[in-house]
Amino acid sequence: MLKDKIAIITGASRGIGLETAKLFAKNGAVVIGTYNNTEIHSDTIDYYKVDITDENQVKVFFDAVVEKYGRIDVLVNNAGITADGFTKNMTSLDFEKVVLTNLKGAFNITKYVGPLMQSNHCGSIINIASIVGIYGNIGQVNYAASKSGIIGMTHTWSKEFAMKDGNVRVNAVAPGYTMTDMLSSVPDDLLEKFKNDTLLKRLAQPIDIANVIMFLASNYSSYITDEVINVNGGMKI
Numbered sequence: 001m002l003k004d005k006i007a008i009i010t011g012a013s014r015g016i017g018l019e020t021a022k023l024f025a026k027n028g029a030v031v032i033g034t035y036n037n038t039e040i041h042s043d044t045i046d047y048y049k050v051d052i053t054d055e056n057q058v059k060v061f062f063d064a065v066v067e068k069y070g071r072i073d074v075l076v077n078n079a080g081i082t083a084d085g086f087t088k089n090m091t092s093l094d095f096e097k098v099v100l101t102n103l104k105g106a107f108n109i110t111k112y113v114g115p116l117m118q119s120n121h122c123g124s125i126i127n128i129a130s131i132v133g134i135y136g137n138i139g140q141v142n143y144a145a146s147k148s149g150i151i152g153m154t155h156t157w158s159k160e161f162a163m164k165d166g167n168v169r170v171n172a173v174a175p176g177y178t179m180t181d182m183l184s185s186v187p188d189d190l191l192e193k194f195k196n197d198t199l200l201k202r203l204a205q206p207i208d209i210a211n212v213i214m215f216l217a218s219n220y221s222s223y224i225t226d227e228v229i230n231v232n233g234g235m236k237i
Helices: 015-026 055-069 092-120 131-135 141-160 188-196 206-217
Strands: 006-009 030-035 045-049 074-077 123-128 168-175 228-231
Touching: 006 015, 006 055, 015 030, 015 045, 015 074, 015 206, 030 055, 045 055, 055 092, 074 092, 074 206, 092 123, 092 141, 092 168, 123 141, 123 206, 131 141, 131 168, 131 228, 141 168, 168 206, 206 228
Parallel strands: 006 030, 006 074, 030 045, 074 123, 123 168, 168 228
Antiparallel strands: none
16 A cells, blocks of 8 residues: 555654554555654664754754655654643743644654655655644643644645645644543543544544554545545544
8 A cells, every 4th residue: 555655754653653653564665753752663664763843853864864765755744742731821831842843843844855745746744633723622722723733734735835746745634532642641531521522432543543644645545635634533622
């Protein structure tokens, strides 16, 4: 499904990013994963330690990937963090670090990868948004702002990188509540509520999101661009 495609996945050391990296590799892609805090090693994924909030580090990483592989076919902007709190209690630092990682980090790497894909007249960029970026959520103003911004950048990049016969497809995936480390501190009764708020009466597993990302990375989605795909089990918040 992804045979010989060169794919970068940011935040690929855990959660949705790790599941996506493993799925891509299993389906024939050459996978380059980034991590920052959670170090990881793999025989099937080429990992690089990169702080995506630092444009200089991103440029060094980009140059190294292009020198080694020659091109980039797929970019998955997955890296993200949370620092929740009510607006009245949220510190400027907590607001800024979430927006810097989730939004500016995606900008930093796409700034280099997008034009390369455009010059090659092919490529797929998949941005990981969130149900929170669509509906908002109590205690997550920073996260909601960053993920809403991701959706806005998706619409912009789909237009920019299609110019000059660029043929670059840019889409976003907006997961609902997914059983990753981000939910590890959520009480069981709240998780049960989230589950019951879905039409399917279950929370997502990382593979549910990874399968959609792989579809958007593949040629099976060759006529899909500028879309936000909700993968939330029919949940509204």
